[in-house]
Amino acid sequence: MRLARYLGYRLLLAVPVILGIIVLNFFLIHAAPGDAASVLAGESGAATPEYMALLRHKFGLDQPLSTQFAVYLLNMAHLDLGYSFRNDSPVLELILDRLGPTLLLMLTAFVVAVLLGSLLGVLAASGRNGWRDNLISLASLVAYATPGFWLGLMMIVVFAINLAWLPTSGLDTVGADNEGWDEVIDIARHLVMPATALSLFYLALYARVMRASMLEQTGMDYVTTARAKGQTERRIIFGHVLRNALLTVVTMAGVQAGNLIGGSIVVETVFGWPGIGTLAFNALQSRDLNLLLGIFFVSACLVVVVNLIVDLVYVTLDPRIEI
Amino acid sequence: MDGTLMPQADIAPLVEIEDLTVRFTSREATVSAVNGVSFSVKPGEVLCILGESGSGKSVTLRAMMRLLPEKRTTITGRITIAGQDVLGLNARDLRALRGGLVSMIFQEPMTALDPVYTVGEQIIETLRKHRNMSREGARARALDLFELVKIPSPERRLDSYPHELSGGLRQRAMIAMALSCGPRLLLADEPTTALDATVQIQVLILLRRLQRELGMGTIFVTHDLGVASEIADRIAVMYAGRIVEEGPVADILANPRHPYTQGLMASTVHGQHRDADIQAIPGSPPDLRRMPAGCSFGPRCPTSQPRCREAFPPISHPSADRMVRCFREGEEAKASF
Numbered sequence A: 001m002r003l004a005r006y007l008g009y010r011l012l013l014a015v016p017v018i019l020g021i022i023v024l025n026f027f028l029i030h031a032a033p034g035d036a037a038s039v040l041a042g043e044s045g046a047a048t049p050e051y052m053a054l055l056r057h058k059f060g061l062d063q064p065l066s067t068q069f070a071v072y073l074l075n076m077a078h079l080d081l082g083y084s085f086r087n088d089s090p091v092l093e094l095i096l097d098r099l100g101p102t103l104l105l106m107l108t109a110f111v112v113a114v115l116l117g118s119l120l121g122v123l124a125a126s127g128r129n130g131w132r133d134n135l136i137s138l139a140s141l142v143a144y145a146t147p148g149f150w151l152g153l154m155m156i157v158v159f160a161i162n163l164a165w166l167p168t169s170g171l172d173t174v175g176a177d178n179e180g181w182d183e184v185i186d187i188a189r190h191l192v193m194p195a196t197a198l199s200l201f202y203l204a205l206y207a208r209v210m211r212a213s214m215l216e217q218t219g220m221d222y223v224t225t226a227r228a229k230g231q232t233e234r235r236i237i238f239g240h241v242l243r244n245a246l247l248t249v250v251t252m253a254g255v256q257a258g259n260l261i262g263g264s265i266v267v268e269t270v271f272g273w274p275g276i277g278t279l280a281f282n283a284l285q286s287r288d289l290n291l292l293l294g295i296f297f298v299s300a301c302l303v304v305v306v307n308l309i310v311d312l313v314y315v316t317l318d319p320r321i322e323i
Numbered sequence B: 001m002d003g004t005l006m007p008q009a010d011i012a013p014l015v016e017i018e019d020l021t022v023r024f025t026s027r028e029a030t031v032s033a034v035n036g037v038s039f040s041v042k043p044g045e046v047l048c049i050l051g052e053s054g055s056g057k058s059v060t061l062r063a064m065m066r067l068l069p070e071k072r073t074t075i076t077g078r079i080t081i082a083g084q085d086v087l088g089l090n091a092r093d094l095r096a097l098r099g100g101l102v103s104m105i106f107q108e109p110m111t112a113l114d115p116v117y118t119v120g121e122q123i124i125e126t127l128r129k130h131r132n133m134s135r136e137g138a139r140a141r142a143l144d145l146f147e148l149v150k151i152p153s154p155e156r157r158l159d160s161y162p163h164e165l166s167g168g169l170r171q172r173a174m175i176a177m178a179l180s181c182g183p184r185l186l187l188a189d190e191p192t193t194a195l196d197a198t199v200q201i202q203v204l205i206l207l208r209r210l211q212r213e214l215g216m217g218t219i220f221v222t223h224d225l226g227v228a229s230e231i232a233d234r235i236a237v238m239y240a241g242r243i244v245e246e247g248p249v250a251d252i253l254a255n256p257r258h259p260y261t262q263g264l265m266a267s268t269v270h271g272q273h274r275d276a277d278i279q280a281i282p283g284s285p286p287d288l289r290r291m292p293a294g295c296s297f298g299p300r301c302p303t304s305q306p307r308c309r310e311a312f313p314p315i316s317h318p319s320a321d322r323m324v325r326c327f328r329e330g331e332e333a334k335a336s337f
């Protein structure tokens, strides 16, 4: 009940955000030098003024800006994100095709970073200043300072080329018509390196945050109370300290979920992962403005949704949040 | 409490503490927080430990449950509770003692409860730990406890989180939790200090009633002489990690022997408000990192003599059940507060 009301409230809040993005998108199109007609005409090579005018009329570019804006809004309301002339296909279709692999990559990286990062943080904090703590702290410092694309390239060289343990790129083995579990395993093998490259930075970050948070919570009064009740140390750490310490990591993960989308553009490009990242990279190179803005819109919506989910998790974890 | 309820003198003590010292060591300094404290508490008796901030009251209580950080703390002396040698207990027996035989109420009920669990869950956790109860049985018992500590609409409050309760209710919930497994000894570390004045009195009255009904031995730490006179059978006055005077509450209030106790009473009686407590005595307590050789109250004592700087005064007994540590004990002159 509490959650349902909160969800409704948050969805309501998301509306102006999405509207803002749409408006921004529209003005970005018009701020770009030239218009769709000149781009198309430029590509076909023969741009007579008559042909340009025809094109402009066809796309409604000869209408006043306010009319164009109204049409644009109407199109967005129907989820019509425009047409990519480059790919000769509607933008929405292109994006939906790529959404699956990107979500798979991002979610895997996110879950691994939060779970494994928290686990390492707990291990480091419980063996404070021992070899385990030092090892984890050193490793996370190195991981923290390593750029994702470099790590990706190095992994390709070592694990794909030299050792040949893992496939170099793509989502699955081309031409192999795997089915059922074989396909799952095939995709998982392709996923290992990109997910590692994408998550390592965050994993290291969360390990450090979790360690600090655990140590901070260990000094709290309620820990003394739990001890005075006769609880075992294990139950104190996992039942009380961990639960409270996790709140910090979840807050942070929520803020950074959006950054993962940016990170995935680089990683997808390095690993030839057929997701939105590579699509954006290609759109950027070929100046496919419609497609680029469509991607911008969809990723913005993605960030909104991810933040919403994280907030819902946070609200269930922390009863003190007033909603 | 009135004299008729006083426990008999020949009952075996519930708590016996002999020459307890507690030191905290860190890289920079060693803090001598408790320096040779001895006292005993009989079953059903209430001992108030009185003293200003930093005198080692909380450390003494925590040492009794071994709640101090183990690595940095050195505890010597003997602590015996219900025949058990607390300092010698292994981890398992210690856990059985904590919350089972002995339980503690803390000063700040907001931070002493885990914010992410309901108060009911936290009581149930204790019950299941010590009593091996089923979930339903523990909940029913928790409900009884909430009724016992007079929490209104207890059923609903069980499912409240600590932040949803007022300070007074939180402390009542804390008391319910402390009483849940029928402890024989209750340690209360300034349980009313953080509460509003009116709530303070209600919680105090509740604690006194429960203590009598359940017959628990109780050690009650406070700054406040008024609170002590309400609830105590005996009073121990602590200064710089030592007990400087101890005895039945009526005797001490009527005839304080130690200059520090006298100063304490003068400042409470003539002071503007009770919370001003000991500020009326000029000077400040000694640095616990470098304890002076002689009487630790010497530098602030209005009747200090040269011998007070040489050694800590020995124990003397002005009457059978009183103890004072002052060289002047037995001499006529009285401090002029």
Ligand SMILES: Nc1ncnc2c1ncn2[C@@H]1O[C@H](COP(=O)(O)OP(=O)(O)OP(=O)(O)O)[C@@H](O)[C@H]1O
Residues within 6 Å of the ligand: B024, B031, B033, B051, B052, B053, B054, B055, B056, B057, B058, B059, B060, B068, B069, B223, B288
């Ligand atoms: N864990 C600790 N490590 C180091 N020093 C400590 C620790 N706990 C307490 N002390 C020191 O021991 C001394 C006595 O502290 P204690 O908490 O017992 O005082 P108190 O009499 O309870 O005072 P208050 O009335 O303010 O609660 C203080 O000087 C304090 O700084």
Ligand SMILES: [Mg+2]
Residues within 6 Å of the ligand: B057, B058, B059, B189
């Ligand atoms: Mg204290």
